[in-house]
Amino acid sequence: xxxxxxxxxxxxxxxxxxxLTNALDIFGDKWTLLIIRDLVLGxxxxxxxxxxxxxxxxxxxxxxxxxxxxxxxxTRQAYQQKPARYEYFLTEKGxxxxxxxxxxxxWGQEHYPGTQLFPAVRQRQAT
Amino acid sequence: xxxxxxxxxxxxxxxxxxxLTNALDIFGDKWTLLIIRDLVLGxxxxxxxxxxxxxxxxxxxxxxxxxxxxxxxxTRQAYQQKPARYEYFLTEKGxxxxxxxxxxxxWGQEHYPGTQLFPAVRQRQAT
DNA sequence: TTAATATATTGCAAAATGCAAGTAACTATA
DNA sequence: TATAGTTACTTGCATTTTGCAATATATTAA
Numbered sequence: 001x002x003x004x005x006x007x008x009x010x011x012x013x014x015x016x017x018x019x020l021t022n023a024l025d026i027f028g029d030k031w032t033l034l035i036i037r038d039l040v041l042g043x044x045x046x047x048x049x050x051x052x053x054x055x056x057x058x059x060x061x062x063x064x065x066x067x068x069x070x071x072x073x074x075t076r077q078a079y080q081q082k083p084a085r086y087e088y089f090l091t092e093k094g095x096x097x098x099x100x101x102x103x104x105x106x107w108g109q110e111h112y113p114g115t116q117l118f119p120a121v122r123q124r125q126a127t
Numbered sequence: 128x129x130x131x132x133x134x135x136x137x138x139x140x141x142x143x144x145x146x147l148t149n150a151l152d153i154f155g156d157k158w159t160l161l162i163i164r165d166l167v168l169g170x171x172x173x174x175x176x177x178x179x180x181x182x183x184x185x186x187x188x189x190x191x192x193x194x195x196x197x198x199x200x201x202t203r204q205a206y207q208q209k210p211a212r213y214e215y216f217l218t219e220k221g222x223x224x225x226x227x228x229x230x231x232x233x234w235g236q237e238h239y240p241g242t243q244l245f246p247a248v249r250q251r252q253a254t
Numbered sequence: 255t256t257a258a259t260a261t262a263t264t265g266c267a268a269a270a271t272g273c274a275a276g277t278a279a280c281t282a283t284a
Numbered sequence: 285t286a287t288a289g290t291t292a293c294t295t296g297c298a299t300t301t302t303g304c305a306a307t308a309t310a311t312t313a314a
Contacts, residue, residue, distance in 0.1 A: 174261080
């Protein structure tokens with residue numbers, strides 16, 4: 001694996017030293033920010049994430065959850081053992097994507113009339 | 128081609144009626160927003176766009192310019208005939224992506240120390 | 255005549271995506 | 285006890301997108 005991001009100097013970045021480029025290397029695709037959106041709305045579990053109206057494929061969801069955890073944007077916590085079941089949470093790095101989502105949502109609402117945000121999900125009771 | 132976006136009602140959107148989803152359908156990939164960035168920085172021509180440090184392939188650049196024009200985010204104007212040569216410009220819809228770029232750049236700078244913005248390109252003299 | 259410039263297109267291999275089905279470890283129901 | 289359901293994935297495979305290199309076209313410059 002190319003782990004250049006941990007190095008110093010001019011070879012420290014995958015594509016370039018541009019902050020936009022490095023952001024796109026994390027969430028520059030059609031699915032990742034939708035998962036972040038769902039977590040912001042209060043979704044926590046795999047079935048909740050997979051049941052969003054965009055119909056993400058389960059292999060893509062599993063892949064993105066893995067990559068987001070590796071990037072430090074989300075964490076997962078087991079809420080039961082046997083079988084192990086996990087809930088996913090945004091880290092501070094993930095929460096700080098709020099302004100990015102807000103700007104994109106604002107642009108979408110302005111240029112695609114009829115679009116509308118989904119309501120937040122009710123939070124489950126403590127287990 | 129699926130041209131649902133011109134229809135009305137509940138089938139009006141490709142993936143969902145979420146404004147974020149519709150924004151991602153336009154620029155949710157690793158290259159499109161880098162082209163927008165370059166246009167914001169003052170680049171206008173194919174060779175200027177292709178010479179950015181991320182090294183976009185020429186077929187990808189041609190594809191994205193076509194899609195962005197179809198989406199109303201950029202326009203092109205011939206600056207000479209024989210052979211036809213074009214300059215690319217952001218439309219208002221494209222200019223209004225400024226806050227999206229700003230939020231992503233801010234996030235990148237915060238979480239990837241060492242990244243830095245490129246300087247704006249000097250504008251060429253009027254032909 | 256040859257080379258250089260600008261804006262692409264083409265061909266092909268590699269990687270990512272989309273879709274359906276399968277798996278594992280339980281839990282609930284008949 | 286047997287069957288079905290739930291949750292969180294994994295696997296296989298076809299389609300699509302991307303990455304890379306080479307080629308094309310029209311023109312000007314040397």
